[in-house]
Amino acid sequence: MTPTSGKFRLAQGGRSRFPSRMPDRAPEAPPTTIDLTTSPDDMATGPHDMATGPDDVATGSRDLVPLPREAEEPPDAGLRRSDVDAWGRSEHARSLARRIYDPLYRRWFRVEWDGLENIPRTGGALLIANHAGAIPADAPVIMHGIEKELGRPVYGLADNLFRALPVVGTLWARGGGVAAHPDNAYRLLHDDNQLALVFPEGTKGPGKLYRDRYRLRRFGRGGFVAIAMRAGVPVVPITVVGSEEAMPLLYKSARGAKLLNVPYVPLTANMLLLGPLGAVLPFPAKFRLRVLPPVHFDVPADQERYSRSRVMEEAEKIRENMQESLYDMLRTRRSVWFG
């Protein structure tokens, strides 16, 4: 297989370059690896450009323990017209999104990180964070920050309802959103050695009222721990301060939520002060993020099932640590707006 420039793909652990153009607008030159004179009969005997290389098939076959596949070029890289990966993420779309988002990240939220060295530079890791603010700003902040600082892509696992939305769903996927299915998470972490971000509180986090701010909700049923155990990767907890004040949720309508088939219909302080603009514009609260040391589980990977009590115990321990970290950050915060 011809080695490609790799400009579409973010190398594992490498710095990201931000290509300035979307792939769709690239001039339509035929890929160099295709011999246009190839007749269909030749094709039947297998042209090597289109074929899966023989060494590709050899890797990972008949292995009892699947070997981690480290950021190899996909076998058909030369044939691709876009850089949309198997998860629907496009590095070009991401870099465009980053350029648009960067002013908001630097000037509006003035994001500051603490403990970034706790995020592994290589290999899979499950990032978890507290989730808050009626329309949570924490997910883009975390994804943007890590991609910017570490040059590693982050896949954000979220409710599969996004997939059902036209336009929004496509943009969400191109920007690194992946439906939160246990098997998706396992593949991302175990097979692809990527960083995946998940909010264990689910919609209960952003759906809590302002008076409950920075009080972590239940961490689901601890599914995130089981996934990390199965994938054999560490959990890296991240605590975020500022998201609660960026869009305080004052009231939510249960009836409206039922009517629209969404988790909650919020009434935020932003809406009261700014009107319709407040539905999308967060307040410029100062964002501080702290990455806690990775939590490794001393269990074999790829088990069918993990002890429920062990999973709950680990999840609860992580939750307590994060709650403690949040209190600690709030203790030292002097101003909501200036940190």
Place this chain on the structure above:
Amino acid sequence: MRVLVTGLGTFWGSKLAQALEALDAAEVIIGVDTHEPRLPLERTEFVRADSSFSILNRLVRAAQVDTILHTHLIVDSTQMRGRALHETNVIGTMNLLAAAGAAGSPVRKVVVKSSTLVYGSTYQDPYFFREDMKRVRSPRSQVERSLGEVASYVRDFAEDNPHVVVTKLRFTNVLGDDIDTPFSRALRRPVVPEIFGFDPRMQFTHEDDVIRSLCYAVQEEVPGVYNVAGDGTLPWSEVCAIVRKPRFALAPVMTNLTARPLRAAGLLDLPSELLEVLRYGRGVDNSRFKRAGFKYRFTSAGTVHAFAQAMRLEHVIGNARPVYRYERDVEDFFRHSPAVVHEAEVE
């Protein structure tokens, strides 16, 4: 090896019989169908028969068939619908498996050609279906329902007949030089449909890989269910870019309803189950068949490129393939007349 191929009158049946003829291991190849073979065949014996149990049972015994290659499953609901689809898929498979599992049957291997349609396509799906995963929502289209029923018959058959190697291959969106599928037809049109706001992850299998994988299953011992799909996924917009076709958008709500007049006008022939694929896409994990030793020639993107090239050639020279018509007398003469000198005898 004495092989029975069902659906010899279909594209796949004829194509497979051709491929099997090249295998020395296949001493006898018998094809059943109500229609005549589509492609010229050298030594395959064609039996014009329906898929009723009594005929299949007699045939299997009389010819001492040890391998059955069941290609006659309709996965393209634009070819057949309603009662006929049910008869072909469900009743046909039931009769075939009953004949294969009858007391004293010489059958030792059954290979079934199915489709990844059995997984459905919803927003709640995992991005890559493994063979052991269940579909999220119960099937709504008839073809998916019938394939589900076929799957349960095949499972029961494998359980009841542990001495028979049962292989089921589930193929994903096939494209190729010759094969005609709803997606290939859609991509051949001047303007290609999409659903507004959706750009699903698509996976494709090349026609040649389909033939090769079925031959592989006939030759090797690979019991179980396997997904067959080219490596990698690519968005529909990229597929259209590779074949250089503009797209037109279908409404994202009530898509099937708005598609109806277009279908009636002959502007669209994607059935409802494929409109779902055009909305949410579908990915399957092909690693199990790779672990069983099969080597793919084409990736998903490679398949689309090969299809684009075939289409370009066709655009210039038209359909150059000679049209074949089966003539019973001629075929009988070549196979059975003492006047014909076979190559093997010459040597």
